[in-house]
Amino acid sequence: MDGRVFRARQLRRNQTDVEKLLWSRLRDRQLDGWKFRRQEPIDRFTVDFLCADAKLVIELDGGQHSVETDAERSRMIEASGYLVIRFWNNDVNDNIEGVLARILEILRADAPHPNPLPHGERE
Template identity: 40%
Template sequence: MNQESNKWKHEKLAELLKENARRMRKEPTEAEEKLWQVVRNRKLAGFKFRRQHPFEGFIIDFYCEETKLGLEVDGKIHLQPAQLEYDQQREAYLNEFGIEIMRFTNEEVERNVFAVARMIKERLLERRKNLPSPLPLSRGRGASTKE
């Protein structure tokens, strides 16, 4: 029963996280909306981003699965010591999954979204270059290796 109860709690928390992500997608900050207009629909060097992406109990503002790069657009609350510590712990946890987080303030995005986009693009290209290549597909039993 305890294992079943834990499973139910985990599923409930995952659903609440998804609902929260949906709500956040519908109510972005001005800076988030401005950055979204630059990265959506593969506009930034062909990379696909997800907005308000739930991952392991957290929501990443923008996430590129191909390069495992997350983007966070931070308001002033992120300057408070307790929030800074939380953000550092969260980032360290996400790093364990190979996810790198780039942080920008609302002001940086609002003042010059294109400079922010350039920095993101450079990092995306760098990460794509440095990520391990996927394993080649198996040809299957009896498949010819001649071209």
């Protein structure tokens, strides 16, 4: 088994409480029909959440993260064609609705919906 896949599986089994909270709201296309995966390998990294249809990566940052290292990691992932957005763990814990609204704002602005409604059925 590829080391990246093995590492991703380990991370999925050992989610942080904040990852569990956000995943509980992203999984099963709950967020406006968008499909997300968690702990997904991209290049040499494993990202927290990925919406492949929108090429959107969501990363959660806690106190253990280095701003400089995270910025370099984001640049490398973005060089592969993804948009990376980051949220602090306390943002997810204290304002999950605001975090979800920001994710939706980006999804709606930057990518076609994976399951568009037929013409004439939009709100």
